Amino acid sequence: xxxxxxxxxxxxxxxxxxxxEPWLSCDDCFEQIDGYIxxxxxxxxxxxxxxxxxxxxxxxxxxEARSLLLLVAEDQGIDPGxxxxxxxxx
Amino acid sequence: MTFLDDHELADTDPARSERAPDDWVxxxxxxxxxxxxxxxxLHRLLLKAAGHQVSQMLSRLPAIGQARRExxxxxxxxxxxxxVLGKLSSFxxxxxxxxWAYKFGILHAAVEVRRNLWRNREVPLESLxxxxxxxxSPEQLAEAADFSQAVSRAIDQVLTPHQRxxxxxxxxxxxxxxxxADRLGSTRNALYKTLHDARxxxxxxxxxxxxxxxxxxxx
Numbered sequence: 471x472x473x474x475x476x477x478x479x480x481x482x483x484x485x486x487x488x489x490x491e492p493w494l495s496c497d498d499c500f501e502q503i504d505g506y507i508x509x510x511x512x513x514x515x516x517x518x519x520x521x522x523x524x525x526x527x528x529x530x531x532x533x534e535a536r537s538l539l540l541l542v543a544e545d546q547g548i549d550p551g552x553x554x555x556x557x558x559x560x
Numbered sequence: 561m562t563f564l565d566d567h568e569l570a571d572t573d574p575a576r577s578e579r580a581p582d583d584w585v586x587x588x589x590x591x592x593x594x595x596x597x598x599x600x601x602l603h604r605l606l607l608k609a610a611g612h613q614v615s616q617m618l619s620r621l622p623a624i625g626q627a628r629r630e631x632x633x634x635x636x637x638x639x640x641x642x643x644v645l646g647k648l649s650s651f652x653x654x655x656x657x658x659x660w661a662y663k664f665g666i667l668h669a670a671v672e673v674r675r676n677l678w679r680n681r682e683v684p685l686e687s688l689x690x691x692x693x694x695x696x697s698p699e700q701l702a703e704a705a706d707f708s709q710a711v712s713r714a715i716d717q718v719l720t721p722h723q724r725x726x727x728x729x730x731x732x733x734x735x736x737x738x739x740x741a742d743r744l745g746s747t748r749n750a751l752y753k754t755l756h757d758a759r760x761x762x763x764x765x766x767x768x769x770x771x772x773x774x775x776x777x778x779x
Binding site: 505529538 | 608609612613616617654655656658659660662663666667670674707708709711712715727728730731732736737738748749752753755756758759762763766772
């Protein structure tokens with residue numbers, strides 16, 4: 471298909487050119503996500519650029535991470551709002 | 561397997577138990593009177609995670625009955641149970657055992673919902689036109705249109721046919737990655753690597769063409 475037949479929305483163009491660096495695979499994200507979520511909920515400010523980039527760049531892993539955060543926050547009886555903001559914050 | 565509602569789950573919630581993660585692994589690994597109880601508690605934990613995930617995604621599901629919803633939750637919990645027990649030796653205590661187990665329930669439920677959403681839908685492997693962005697100034701619209709056209713040209717010029725097919729399905733037609741993996745006989749991991757490499761190629765082309773700035777060193 472040639473480009474003349476394809477009209478991309480601004481949002482799609484931005485998703486296509488997202489700089490999801492440094493690299494982290496979905497498998498490695500899954501391996502680490504439980505510890506990462508607990509650190510984010512605990513307010514740990516330690517940066518994890520690869521995890522952050524992956525959760526922004528991979529819609530499925532990002533959705534599942536937010537869901538895990540909500541569930542663990544509910545167990546701990548804490549407001550998930552601040553941690554949700556920290557999940558992909560620089 | 562029996563579906564439990566939120567109140568029943570809360571009453572038997574292992575997340576609120578006093579057991580340490582080491583106890584979970586030991587109880588689930590070793591034959592003995594505690595294993596059956598631990599298995600039952602683990603399954604309740606996974607039902608809770610799967611139910612939570614299905615609820616999170618409920619707005620994306622077409623109207624489905626309670627029975628179908630419970631089927632999805634139960635199936636996801638059963639699959640997660642197999643996965644957790646198969647990976648038990650890899651649990652290293654870097655999180656609470658419950659958090660570690662939850663992620664399996666959430667993953668399997670999310671995949672189950674996405675598959676249900678696309679069960680009878682055709683997966684487009686070339687993209688149709690999208691509407692232009694609305695609600696911005698004429699200058700912004702022109703700039704966005706120019707950038708979008710440059711991205712579209714770059715897709716044709718620098719991506720392989722496989723990369724083109726994957727990125728358009730995932731990011732333009734918004735086909736869930738697990739559904740696309742099923743249709744292509746691939747995996748989420750492999751498709752994300754394809755997407756990542758394609759983004760890199762697009763960014764390089766658009767940077768050379770002056771549409772994107774050079775990345776800062778050391779970031």
